[in-house]
Amino acid sequence: MSDLKITGLHKHYGAFHAVKGIDLEVPSGELTVLVGPSGCGKSTLLRTIAGLEEASAGTIEIGGKNVTWARPRDRDIAMVFQNYALYPYLNVHENIAFGLRARKVASDEADKRVKRAAEMLGIAQLLRRFPRELSGGQRQRVAIGRAIVRDALLFLFDEPLSNLDAQLRDDMRVEIKRLHQELGRTMIYVTHDQIEAMTLADRIALLREGRIEQLGAPLDLFERPATRFVAGFLGSPKMNFLPAIIESGDVILRDGTKLTLPPGRKAPNGQAVILGLRPQHIAKAGMGTAPGHVQLPSTIELVQPTGSRVQVSMPLGGSSITAEFAAHEVTAPGEQVRIDIDMIRAVLIDPQTDEVI
Amino acid sequence: MTTIPFYRRKETKLVLRYVIALALVVIFVFPIYWLFAISFKTPGEIFAFPPVWYPKSIQFNNYAVLFKDGDAKTVGNSLVLASLSTVFAMILGTIAAYSLVRFKTGGENLALWIISQRMIPPVAIVFPVFLLYVWLSWVDTYIGLIILYTSFSLPYVIWMMRGYIEDIPLELEESALIDGCSRREVLWKVVFPMVRAGLFATAVFTFVFSWNDFLFALVLTRTEVATYTVQVTHYFGGQSNFWSKIAAMSVLGTIPVFITVATLQRFLVRGISMGAVKG
Numbered sequence: 217m218s219d220l221k222i223t224g225l226h227k228h229y230g231a232f233h234a235v236k237g238i239d240l241e242v243p244s245g246e247l248t249v250l251v252g253p254s255g256c257g258k259s260t261l262l263r264t265i266a267g268l269e270e271a272s273a274g275t276i277e278i279g280g281k282n283v284t285w286a287r288p289r290d291r292d293i294a295m296v297f298q299n300y301a302l303y304p305y306l307n308v309h310e311n312i313a314f315g316l317r318a319r320k321v322a323s324d325e326a327d328k329r330v331k332r333a334a335e336m337l338g339i340a341q342l343l344r345r346f347p348r349e350l351s352g353g354q355r356q357r358v359a360i361g362r363a364i365v366r367d368a369l370l371f372l373f374d375e376p377l378s379n380l381d382a383q384l385r386d387d388m389r390v391e392i393k394r395l396h397q398e399l400g401r402t403m404i405y406v407t408h409d410q411i412e413a414m415t416l417a418d419r420i421a422l423l424r425e426g427r428i429e430q431l432g433a434p435l436d437l438f439e440r441p442a443t444r445f446v447a448g449f450l451g452s453p454k455m456n457f458l459p460a461i462i463e464s465g466d467v468i469l470r471d472g473t474k475l476t477l478p479p480g481r482k483a484p485n486g487q488a489v490i491l492g493l494r495p496q497h498i499a500k501a502g503m504g505t506a507p508g509h510v511q512l513p514s515t516i517e518l519v520q521p522t523g524s525r526v527q528v529s530m531p532l533g534g535s536s537i538t539a540e541f542a543a544h545e546v547t548a549p550g551e552q553v554r555i556d557i558d559m560i561r562a563v564l565i566d567p568q569t570d571e572v573i
Numbered sequence: 574m575t576t577i578p579f580y581r582r583k584e585t586k587l588v589l590r591y592v593i594a595l596a597l598v599v600i601f602v603f604p605i606y607w608l609f610a611i612s613f614k615t616p617g618e619i620f621a622f623p624p625v626w627y628p629k630s631i632q633f634n635n636y637a638v639l640f641k642d643g644d645a646k647t648v649g650n651s652l653v654l655a656s657l658s659t660v661f662a663m664i665l666g667t668i669a670a671y672s673l674v675r676f677k678t679g680g681e682n683l684a685l686w687i688i689s690q691r692m693i694p695p696v697a698i699v700f701p702v703f704l705l706y707v708w709l710s711w712v713d714t715y716i717g718l719i720i721l722y723t724s725f726s727l728p729y730v731i732w733m734m735r736g737y738i739e740d741i742p743l744e745l746e747e748s749a750l751i752d753g754c755s756r757r758e759v760l761w762k763v764v765f766p767m768v769r770a771g772l773f774a775t776a777v778f779t780f781v782f783s784w785n786d787f788l789f790a791l792v793l794t795r796t797e798v799a800t801y802t803v804q805v806t807h808y809f810g811g812q813s814n815f816w817s818k819i820a821a822m823s824v825l826g827t828i829p830v831f832i833t834v835a836t837l838q839r840f841l842v843r844g845i846s847m848g849a850v851k852g
Contacts, residue, residue: 268747288750295751301744305766315752318762366752 219244219370219402220265225274227260227426234260236426237274242419247396247403251413252423253449261423262374262406267291279369289318294363295372298379300355302347302362308334309343312361319366326365333361336395353384360392364399373405377412389415410450414438422446439561444570447492447563453527455563456498456537458491467491467564469533478508478560483573492563492572495527498539500546501554508560516551530555608827611820612636619816635821644818647804648825653715654800655783658722663776665723666730667738671764673731674738675746684735691728695788703792713795721793722783729782730775737771737844738764773837774844784830801826 220242227235235257242248250258263269265276267288275284283291294315302311309330316326334340337357347355356376363371373392377385393416396403407413413420414434422429422437422445430442441447447455460467460475462483467475475491477483501511517536518529526541530553539555546553564573611619612635613628639645672678679686702721703712711717741764749759765772790800805822808815834841 266747266751268750287755288747289753289755291751293751295748297744297748299742299744301742301748303745303763303766305769314749314762318749318753318758362748362752 218242219279221277223275226272227264228272234426238428242402244402245400246418249405249413249417249420251407251420254408256423257426258406258423262372266293266295266372292369293372294366294368296359296363296376298375300359302358304347307344307346308358311358312365315366329365333365337361352380371401371403375407442572444565451494453495453538456493458533458535460491461488471534473533475510488567490565490567492565495538495540497558497561499556500541501556510557510559512555514553514555516546516549519546608820608823612824635817639821644804647799647801650798651784651800654718655780658719658783659776659780661723662726662730662779666727667734670731670734670738673735687728688732699788699792706793712793713797715798721789726779730779733775737768741767770840770843773840777837777841781830
């Protein structure tokens with residue numbers, strides 16, 4: 217049973233084609249993250265699901281009911297906005313109860329639900345306060361509270377953490393994940409932050425220019441990207457892309473460096489490719505070489521410690537690449553190292569189509 | 574020559590500032606004081622020379638005459654006309670402004686066209702309106718003046734409310750729509766509370782505009798709905814001016830506006846400054 221089914225959805229704004237034929241099915245109880253760079257249509261898609269924008273073509277079904285032309289309030293959804301959307305003239309209790317009032321829920325039942333939601337979110341002591349007396353994190357909790365009391369079939373989150381500082385964002389992310397586990401409701405979550413997408417999602421839909429570029433479990437997208445765009449978008453630091461050519465089972469970089477592909481890996485002989493290497497799959501060489509790995513000498517150009525890890529830049533095959541080492545493995549630029557590249561997890565991309573081979 | 578120490582100079586400045594402020598207050602308040610004073614004076618005191626600065630004994634005879642002759646009824650007329658036209662203009666204007674802002678009704682230019690109506694000098698249209706009203710038999714009727722004042726206030730109300738409504742974050746309304754409100758409920762439960770200060774500020778100005786109108790009331794009323802502004806002019810005679818009546822009637826005409834502004838002062842200041850810090 218799926219709570220949301222989108223078929224062939226298009227959205228035009230005048231000449232601008234924001235959403236270009238999206239098909240998406242979200243199973244009951246799943247948290248799907250719509251992620252992508254700004255302008256990719258993810259917010260438009262969410263707003264169209266909510267009924268705040270009219271679909272230009274296609275259908276939207278929520279809970280098995282066609283709601284393409286239904287008003288927002290008839291769609292059985294609840295939504296959390298980026299700017300919290302709290303009413304400044306109502307206190308926290310009234311804000312959370314707003315949707316219940318609008319739907320004529322009996323007031324003692326509403327009180328009970330508000331209290332339960334407030335306790336769940338740790339804001340029970342703030343119910344008499346006004347939004348202006350709350351911090352950003354508390355406001356977002358109230359906004360989430362307002363959505364969960366509604367007990368809707370589908371919850372929509374529109375970049376709910378974007379206005380919070382980094383520390384708070386981490387806390388709230390945990391909170392939302394916990395809430396999803398407790399409530400077991402179907403949720404659609406829009407973000408441009410790949411960390412949020414990776415950590416929260418049951419499934420990620422990565423959008424690009426109004427289309428779903430790839431849909432799948434977070435680790436699937438990370439480990440088996442379908443296109444160069446997906447490979448480059450997910451992961452931090454970004455994947456390294458090196459132009460190369462395939463010659464009798466080896467990847468030859470621009471400067472002639474030869475990287476042997478693991479046996480059994482299919483690659484069209486003589487074809488130009490782009491080699492994609494994650495920084496996490498380039499390590500400082502230890503004793504011996506594991507099967508499918510390649511070792512090379514290089515010189516460190518730049519060192520950026522991040523605490524437990526260190527990001528290093530170095531030349532490889534005529535380009536500069538980034539690798540991620542354990543914290544104390546390198547100390548200073550100029551250091552000579554031997555690097556170990558995991559070619560099993562390397563990605564080969566066809567430069568003509570940008571698709572992964 | 575001794576130099577004045579720094580702190581002394583600062584004090585001198587402050588004293589000077591207060592003196593100037595006080596002088597200005599006296600200049601502005603004196604005519605109002607004089608008006609009130611005359612309304613309580615006896616005819617002898619009004620024309621005394623050198624002038625009597627304050628009435629020797631407060632007497633309400635000047636007012637009593639106005640009530641006895643039924644002249645005071647014109648203040649009631651003004652109150653009815655100004656209040657009702659303000660209420661209608663606020664309701665219609667706010668809804669129109671909402672439509673302009675949220676649904677882009679009339680595109681970019683309709684709002685400008687509406688406010689341009691305000692720029693017509695009233696005297697340019699007063700006679701066409703008079704002829705129309707004669708034809709409609711609306712001269713000297715409440716409905717005639719209420720409709721006129723409402724339509725004259727509308728451009729101002731629409732223009733002001735448009736600014737206030739533009740400042741409401743769209744998410745507040747969208748959130749309400751999703752939470753179960755209809756458009757009308759959004760207007761009632763979100764838009765009105767959000768622009769409350771602006772509503773009151775605009776209403777006060779609208780009320781005062783209608784309250785102070787003289788031209789239309791003069792041309793379009795006779796006896797039934799004559800307003801106090803018209804009534805005051807009846808006391809200027811060819812032979813003599815009835816200063817006591819003029820003063821008493823003017824005081825009666827000042828009090829409602831004074832009360833309105835005083836009670837809504839809180840909103841007035843906030844409403845006026847509300848649209849001021851737009852990003």
